Amino acid sequence: MNSLYLNILEYIRKKERQMAVLIDPDKLELHRVARIISKIEASAITHIFVGGSEVEEDATDILVREIKKYSKLPVILFPGDITQVSEYADGLLFLSLISGRNPDYLIEKHVQSVSKLRTTTLEVIPTGYILIENGKKTSVERISKTRPLKRCNIDEIVDTAKAGELLGMKLIYLEAGSGATHSIEPEIISRVKQDLKIPLIVGGGIRTKKELELAYNAGANMVVIGTAFEKDETFFEVLKKKNETVSR
Numbered sequence: 001m002n003s004l005y006l007n008i009l010e011y012i013r014k015k016e017r018q019m020a021v022l023i024d025p026d027k028l029e030l031h032r033v034a035r036i037i038s039k040i041e042a043s044a045i046t047h048i049f050v051g052g053s054e055v056e057e058d059a060t061d062i063l064v065r066e067i068k069k070y071s072k073l074p075v076i077l078f079p080g081d082i083t084q085v086s087e088y089a090d091g092l093l094f095l096s097l098i099s100g101r102n103p104d105y106l107i108e109k110h111v112q113s114v115s116k117l118r119t120t121t122l123e124v125i126p127t128g129y130i131l132i133e134n135g136k137k138t139s140v141e142r143i144s145k146t147r148p149l150k151r152c153n154i155d156e157i158v159d160t161a162k163a164g165e166l167l168g169m170k171l172i173y174l175e176a177g178s179g180a181t182h183s184i185e186p187e188i189i190s191r192v193k194q195d196l197k198i199p200l201i202v203g204g205g206i207r208t209k210k211e212l213e214l215a216y217n218a219g220a221n222m223v224v225i226g227t228a229f230e231k232d233e234t235f236f237e238v239l240k241k242k243n244e245t246v247s248r
């Protein structure tokens with residue numbers, strides 16, 4: 001079954017926005033999960049992503065099981081490494097770092113994860129992951145030992161995303177990096193979107209409702225927010241369900 005992916009397409013068909021909260025197993029203590037989930041459920045968040053650049057082994061399993069006690073939202077793994085594959089989640093972004101040229105992050109980790117994936121019912125969603133420079137070095141850049149694409153070279157970003165689609169990837173994720181100084185510029189989002197038939201995810205450095213609006217208006221189908229929630233729980237209040245938004 002590919003119900004998670006079909007559901008993403010259904011949101012798009014209905015012209016509805018999708019928003020993922022990124023929860024890092026190394027940053028959220030278990031005793032806070034119930035409280036955070038109640039805030040998530042009251043907000044406009046549609047998906048829960050779980051992942052981090054460096055996560056302790058088993059921490060993902062433990063966190064996903066705890067989230068599942070309190071939430072019916074789809075839990076999708078956003079893994080920095082193979083150790084973050086948890087059978088308790090609903091799906092997995094099978095990221096290939098197509099902005100870089102490190103074979104480990106293009107294909108090797110994927111080959112290594114297959115024996116684990118065979119024994120799960122996770123819905124695996126092939127995702128072209130594109131890192132774009134944001135003004136400071138990101139965790140993904142450090143760990144993958146790759147260079148992000150330059151934000152002034154929009155043609156290269158557009159062609160990279162299109163190449164991902166032509167390779168059969170089901171999603172494209174434009175990433176500025178966790179806590180980015182500059183989130184992805186609307187012009188980049190709209191140029192990529194114009195040339196793409198598959199859904200577009202955008203994340204990294206989005207901290208305000210204004211940046212969020214800009215990303216959606218430029219063509220993002222799903223926006224991912226991590227740091228803004230980690231730093232300030234009141235951000236959930238800003239993102240109330242439809243027709244309940246307050247300005248910020």
Ligand SMILES: CC(C)=CCC/C(C)=C/CC/C(C)=C/CC/C(C)=C/COP(=O)(O)OP(=O)(O)O
Pocket residue numbers: 024051052053054078079080081082085094095096097104105106109110113129139140143144177178226
């Ligand atoms: C194929 C499998 C199962 C794993 C490899 C997946 C690949 C290729 C990942 C690409 C490179 C990478 C390291 C991605 C990390 C994605 C991620 C979880 C980012 C969120 O973490 P951050 O929030 O940026 O980092 P911090 O932990 O520093 O906050």
Ligand SMILES: O=P(O)(O)OC[C@@H](O)CO
Pocket residue numbers: 022175176177178179180202203204205206224225226227228
């Ligand atoms: O933590 P932030 O900056 O919101 O970024 C979210 C995500 O795109 C990082 O992988």
Ligand SMILES: [Mg+2]
Pocket residue numbers: 024178179226227
């Ligand atoms: Mg982070």
